[in-house]
Amino acid sequence: MVDVWPDWVAEHSAPHVHANPSRLLLLQVNVRDAAEEDEKFSVLMGTSVDERREWVERSILAEIAA
16 A cells, blocks of 8 residues: 555645644545445435334344344
8 A cells, every 4th residue: 555645635734734644544434334324324314204214123123133
């Protein structure tokens, strides 16, 4: 893996910001994970009560089976 993070910080930081690369934390988010979380959020915060109930029931059954 090529370490481009310090270069990116230097290019995209405001002149008054002095980022110390040894103190920065870089997290990788998997696209699959993001899509799953977006679906969960949409269902749980959406207006469809039936869809939310079905999602909760499926989740509970999956936990019981595990």
